[in-house]
Amino acid sequence: MGKTLQKNPLYLCMFLLPTAAAFLIGFVIPFGIGIYLSFCKFKTMNNIKLIGIDNYVQVFSGDQVFGQSFWFTALFAIVSTIAINVIAFMVAVLLTRNFAGTNVFRTVFFMPNLMGGILLGTIWKILFNGILTNFKQTLTSNGTYGFVGLLILMIWQQVGYMMIIYVAGLQGVSDDIKEAARIDGANDKQILFKITIPLVMPSISMCTFLTITNGFKLFDQNLSLTGGEPMHNTEMLALNIYNTFYGRVGYMGVGQAKAVVFFLLVGAIAILQLKLTQSKEAD
Amino acid sequence: MENTNKIKTADEIKIKRKTSDIVFTVVFSIISVFWMYPLVMVLINSFKNKNYIFQNPFALPDEKTTVYGDNYVQAVTTKMDFMSALMNSVIITVFSVALILLCTSMCAYYVSRVKTWYTAIFYYLCLFSMIVPFQMIMFPLSKVTDVLQLNTPFRIPLVYLGFGAGTAMFMFSNFLKSLPPDIEEAAMIDGCGPVRTFFLIVLPIMKPTIISVGILETMWIWNDYLLPYLVLKIRYYKTVPIVIQYFQSGYGRVEWGAIMASMVITIVPIVILYLFLQKYIIKGVLSGAVKG
Numbered sequence: 286m287g288k289t290l291q292k293n294p295l296y297l298c299m300f301l302l303p304t305a306a307a308f309l310i311g312f313v314i315p316f317g318i319g320i321y322l323s324f325c326k327f328k329t330m331n332n333i334k335l336i337g338i339d340n341y342v343q344v345f346s347g348d349q350v351f352g353q354s355f356w357f358t359a360l361f362a363i364v365s366t367i368a369i370n371v372i373a374f375m376v377a378v379l380l381t382r383n384f385a386g387t388n389v390f391r392t393v394f395f396m397p398n399l400m401g402g403i404l405l406g407t408i409w410k411i412l413f414n415g416i417l418t419n420f421k422q423t424l425t426s427n428g429t430y431g432f433v434g435l436l437i438l439m440i441w442q443q444v445g446y447m448m449i450i451y452v453a454g455l456q457g458v459s460d461d462i463k464e465a466a467r468i469d470g471a472n473d474k475q476i477l478f479k480i481t482i483p484l485v486m487p488s489i490s491m492c493t494f495l496t497i498t499n500g501f502k503l504f505d506q507n508l509s510l511t512g513g514e515p516m517h518n519t520e521m522l523a524l525n526i527y528n529t530f531y532g533r534v535g536y537m538g539v540g541q542a543k544a545v546v547f548f549l550l551v552g553a554i555a556i557l558q559l560k561l562t563q564s565k566e567a568d
Numbered sequence: 569m570e571n572t573n574k575i576k577t578a579d580e581i582k583i584k585r586k587t588s589d590i591v592f593t594v595v596f597s598i599i600s601v602f603w604m605y606p607l608v609m610v611l612i613n614s615f616k617n618k619n620y621i622f623q624n625p626f627a628l629p630d631e632k633t634t635v636y637g638d639n640y641v642q643a644v645t646t647k648m649d650f651m652s653a654l655m656n657s658v659i660i661t662v663f664s665v666a667l668i669l670l671c672t673s674m675c676a677y678y679v680s681r682v683k684t685w686y687t688a689i690f691y692y693l694c695l696f697s698m699i700v701p702f703q704m705i706m707f708p709l710s711k712v713t714d715v716l717q718l719n720t721p722f723r724i725p726l727v728y729l730g731f732g733a734g735t736a737m738f739m740f741s742n743f744l745k746s747l748p749p750d751i752e753e754a755a756m757i758d759g760c761g762p763v764r765t766f767f768l769i770v771l772p773i774m775k776p777t778i779i780s781v782g783i784l785e786t787m788w789i790w791n792d793y794l795l796p797y798l799v800l801k802i803r804y805y806k807t808v809p810i811v812i813q814y815f816q817s818g819y820g821r822v823e824w825g826a827i828m829a830s831m832v833i834t835i836v837p838i839v840i841l842y843l844f845l846q847k848y849i850i851k852g853v854l855s856g857a858v859k860g
Contacts, residue, residue: 310713401809
């Protein structure tokens with residue numbers, strides 16, 4: 286089949302070209318321009334001046350908010366990853382016990398995933414403010430509220446998603462092994478930690494990776510819940526980059542340099558994950 | 569002696585299981601009610617006067633606070649223009665997903681059957697694009713799409729095809745790799761050209777993957793905020809997430825009532841759709857989870 290496809294350029298045009306052209310416009314060219322612009326100073330696309338690494342110097346030395354955003358984001362990514370995965374795993378373990386209603390509960394837990402971050406952020410903003418108003422406070426009174434609020438929101442959204450992956454993993458663990466261990470005298474706790482968890486390790490690493498990347502890349506929920514308020518205290522990296530581009534005049538080059546740094550950070554996490562899973566599979 | 573104490577009879581274990589199962593059902597029922605509460609809250613508040621929503625979102629509407637269906641009327645009629653946003657969201661999602669499914673399945677087929685340097689480069693670029701966050705390309709992309717006039721609901725699907733190609737190509741190629749070429753070769757011997765072989769033989773076999781990719785891309789595009797916000801001519805075209813964000817950040821009093829009603833109009837059809845397509849959605853999530 287390959288040879289027939291390759292022989293006639295008509296097939297190249299039909300099969301490959303549409304996607305390739307769109308990919309060029311939608312990804313490759315913007316990516317290339319993005320790298321280039323991170324070394325430039327510009328206000329519009331008509332007066333671009335190459336200035337070397339000045340933008341990057343400014344990202345790391347002249348921008349306190351970016352550093353603050355980084356630590357807020359990193360802390361959030363780590364805390365949310367742990368919280369979401371522990372809860373999702375526990376829920377999945379319980380929901381694979383087949384008591385009455387497990388299917389309904391799975392359906393309910395997954396539901397928040399049907400909505401986008403903007404809607405979720407809006408809903409929780411109203412809820413949190415409704416509670417905090419009793420104490421004469423709002424969600425943006427201080428950064429801690431924003432952090433905890435975002436954490437609750439992300440737990441609510443992602444527990445159902447991760448639970449589905451864990452349930453699938455847990456269903457792949459055969460009952461025979463657990464039964465054999467039980468006959469050998471293992472208790473529930475031993476079976477969970479010595480048999481079930483090692484066997485669902487692929488699911489655990491996949492979910493950990495998904496939640497940590499989601500944490501680092503979070504934008505919509507951040508924008509609609511607190512918008513980075515108060516005083517950029519709850520502004521995460523993606524929102525900080527956005528605000529640098531569109532909130533400050535003359536800082537577009539710096540914004541693009543931040544975006545490149547951000548890409549390298551997210552990419553490094555992805556590659557690390559890939560390496561970790563590959564080495565596990567080799568064992 | 570000790571052994572008889574430790575080893576329970578099968579009946580005893582069963583009874584213990586039964587009681588704990590009832591406890592679990594009750595506990596999870598309570599959690600489920602809390603889990604659903606934020607969505608119910610939206611529904612309740614959609615019937616309240618906008619001044620009472622932010623003040624006390626937990627209260628049920630009463631004689632004094634209710635506006636009956638006025639929020640819904642306002643959402644679809646006033647300057648918020650929610651209906652046209654909903655229309656745009658539907659157009660963008662349907663056309664983008666259709667375009668992505670058709671083009672990337674064909675492309676993945678070509679790439680996995682023709683082994684040359686340019687298909688290899690293209691495939692690895694697609695994989696690479698999956699780890700690039702949108703912020704990296706958002707500014708240049710918005711400029712490129714402006715120049716090419718890809719800023720209307722009917723043209724933005726091309727942008728989604730480009731930026732969404734990575735995941736779809738990855739999932740289709742993965743499936744095609746495991747598909748033995750024997751069937752295709754048999755079709756060829758019987759006189760089928762590549763086009764007919766693809767559409768009559770390969771495409772039907774790929775149906776499960778097509779559904780999975782379709783679900784994943786639909787969930788992404790329907791809920792996407794930043795890409796359409798930056799690419800579309802925002803004065804004329806808004807999508808549902810854009811409208812909901814836009815009308816909170818406006819000056820003056822925020823029309824919370826209309827926002828609540830719009831959210832209900834958005835959420836209800838999705839939830840109904842989800843209850844029918846749940847099996848496929850969960851399969852889609854599972855097959856997409858490998859992408860990262």
